[in-house]
Amino acid sequence: MTLPQHIAIVMDGNGRWAEARGESRTVGHRAGVDAVRTCVRACAARNIGALTLFAFSSENWRRPEVEVAALMSLFVEALDRELEELQRNRVRLRFIGNRQTLAVRLQQRIAAAEAATADNDGLKLQVAVGYGGRWDLIEAARRIAARCASGALRTEEIDEASFAAELQLAGLPDPDLFVRTGGEHRISNFLLWNIAYAELHFTDRLWPDFGEPDLDAAIADFAGRERRFGRTGAQTRKGGA
Ligand code: IPE
Numbered sequence: 001m002t003l004p005q006h007i008a009i010v011m012d013g014n015g016r017w018a019e020a021r022g023e024s025r026t027v028g029h030r031a032g033v034d035a036v037r038t039c040v041r042a043c044a045a046r047n048i049g050a051l052t053l054f055a056f057s058s059e060n061w062r063r064p065e066v067e068v069a070a071l072m073s074l075f076v077e078a079l080d081r082e083l084e085e086l087q088r089n090r091v092r093l094r095f096i097g098n099r100q101t102l103a104v105r106l107q108q109r110i111a112a113a114e115a116a117t118a119d120n121d122g123l124k125l126q127v128a129v130g131y132g133g134r135w136d137l138i139e140a141a142r143r144i145a146a147r148c149a150s151g152a153l154r155t156e157e158i159d160e161a162s163f164a165a166e167l168q169l170a171g172l173p174d175p176d177l178f179v180r181t182g183g184e185h186r187i188s189n190f191l192l193w194n195i196a197y198a199e200l201h202f203t204d205r206l207w208p209d210f211g212e213p214d215l216d217a218a219i220a221d222f223a224g225r226e227r228r229f230g231r232t233g234a235q236t237r238k239g240g241a
């Protein structure tokens with residue numbers, strides 16, 4: 001079975017999961033952290049190279065202040081609690097997103113966790129916090145423009161490779177499997193550039209309920225797809241001639 005090299009997941013449905021139980025949305029976000037732990041362990045055990053999780057979008061700042069505050073505290077708490085196990089499993093943790101929008105306390109935890117796990121050779125785990133796909137593209141464009149203005153780069157040298165090298169996921173293969181839980185069929189400003197050719201898998205399962213069988217179902221769905229990258233089916237089956 002062809003395994004995806006890089007899975008990107010929009011972890012959606014925490015609020016509805018909690019509301020269905022008569023609980024506050026925060027309870028759903030807490031349950032969501034448990035699902036993250038399960039998913040990270042499962043990906044590591046299946047030798048998936050990279051996992052990128054959408055935890056908080058640039059648009060999620062529009063939510064009620066109490067929910068945003070609860071999420072930010074939860075991120076700090078989860079980082080403190082999970083770091084030891086991540087180390088044990090040799091997970092390399094990185095954050096993607098606009099860090100300047102985050103509280104200094106969280107920025108510090110993030111920097112410390114990234115430094116502590118930087119040399120780990122296991123699963124490459126990216127957590128997107130304060131991330132937006134359009135923000136990512138604009139930031140890359142700004143850096144490229146600055147290099148052109150300073151004479152370090154000629155405009156003819158701007159190509160897909162040099163552009164991608166400025167994006168948050170630089171150095172990683174593009175996600176080949178994109179998963180969204182929670183029943184919505186949309187991208188919600190996640191990795192706009194990087195998912196150009198990802199296989200899309202949508203499930204109604206709410207994120208706190210997403211477990212190993214759901215991950216395996218997504219992986220099996222991926223394995224059954226014919227990835228043609230513009231070629232014909234016949235070409236693809238011959239080996240992409
Ligand atoms: C995803 O769950 C987590 C975040 C966006 C932070 P939601 O909080 O969006 O849950 P629903 O979609 O309201 O159920």
Ligand code: IPE
Nearest residue numbers: 010011012054055056057188
């Ligand atoms: C997308 O979920 C962002 C995350 C899961 C972090 P949302 O719940 O914010 O998406 P929309 O607003 O329904 O598109």
Ligand code: MG
Nearest residue numbers: 012013014182
């Ligand atoms: Mg949602």
